[in-house]
Amino acid sequence: MDLCITIKGVSFLLQTGLGIMGNVLVLAAYGHVALMEPQLLPVDRIMAHLAFANLMLLLTRGVPQTMTVFGMRQLLNDSGCKVVIYGYRVSRALSVCLTCMLSVFQALTVAPAAGPQLAKLKARLHQLVMPTFIGLWLLNMAVCIAAPFFSIAPRNGTVPAFTLNLGFCHVNFQDNLSYVINGAAVSGRDFAFVGLMLGSSGYILVLLHKHSQQVRAIRRSQGTSMEMRVAKTVVMLVVLYAVFFGIDNVIWIYMLTVAQVPAIVADMRVFFSSCYATLSPFFMISSNKKLKERMVCAAREYKQEPAKESVDKTNFK
Template structure:
């Protein structure tokens, strides 16, 4: 069991380190291009914010979990657990909001001029910063209840009705009111997931219709290269798909931890919680042609 803990700890450390490296590379690249590089797109602000909050998710989730897996389970006290889980939840919700904004922004960008969304295209760049501030304020207020439920590891002994996260514990009062409160707090997350699914479906429909028109104009025998906008759209769709998949699976496992505590469920849940923050930066680095342009422009 000791060797298994070490293996899991090293894997968590590798996942966290690789993800922080990728997100930090994007943050540095976008920061330099803001001052020295070519003209920055409005969507780059969203991608920069996504890389920033993903770094925070990895730091406040991956590092404590790695330390706990390697045997350091009592390195946080009651206040430390509250702060670590609070900032992790805030960053996780901000990642959700940013991915939702990315999906909506790209759907507006691809929408035909005759659609209702076309009127919003010119206004969107001016609304990005206010949307960021609104998301930060909402997420900071939404997760205030964490300070009431999170407890230090030393307080996890002989506690019923709680969730064990190895290095911290969450104690939820068993009552109808608390269940309703948790449901109400989860509604914004469900709404964002619904918006992402809806806008992604609309985007796929627009791309499919565009592909059919191109085939009709040029004929089936002529292959046309994808435009930059199409490649960027497919990248955003891939990010949305990854986020929804990992977020849904992790949410299911969090419920399992509460009702059926398991050593492996805790570690798999932590792995899934860090998957999107760790891999999203590399999806952008590999698939987004603008990253290559920015990199080449700097050199």
């Protein structure tokens, strides 16, 4: 096997494997928290939903991409391509939207109650989480509906113009107009949500700066201190997403300017667009005290079980 292909395959394998493991751990930890607590906080519910979206992204794009790099062909037929591409597009869209939602909700949580309207809104955040989830699902399912119609299994021969060659599937837009319209719709949605998340994160940073200047007064309230710690986690996630979003869209804009996209360019975009889904769960785990406590407890219980079994066997003898 060629060295370049080996490096690319190992990179995708590590990225996909670590990402799936990290997101599954986050979902399992939040599942345990949900069983132990009467109600999850809005930020916890959003982070759990974000981990689910990122897990689906890696399963629908990272797994088939890795298999294709290692030489597996004809993984999917036309119907399979439509399902996988649609699942990937929706999960990728949900990833950016949920990160934006996380930033906006946290900005509202830490914002000082300047008036009765804001106070009412902060009190209703628990009630707004589920309707917002449903709205984001419906929005992105509608925006991404075009991709399945253009998705086909790879054919023998050359790749037609205005086709995104994903290796395991082709997205053939037939002409330049549909190619550009689809790209503009997806990019417009992404830029709108990224702009909103950056604005809300900038507001959080301003509040964090004020918090650092008034730390003695704020420490009197444990809840406020916890909210500020969560706010720092949210800002880190937004910065992480913004970095990879920028790289992803630089490559995407280049792809919109050429009729025939080189395979190496498509692979680079796949890798960088999946980096957030891989790294974000580890940011959540490292910065979220609640998740770390659940994982430490689970690890201790796992270690204690073999010890109990050995003691029981000794007593039986």
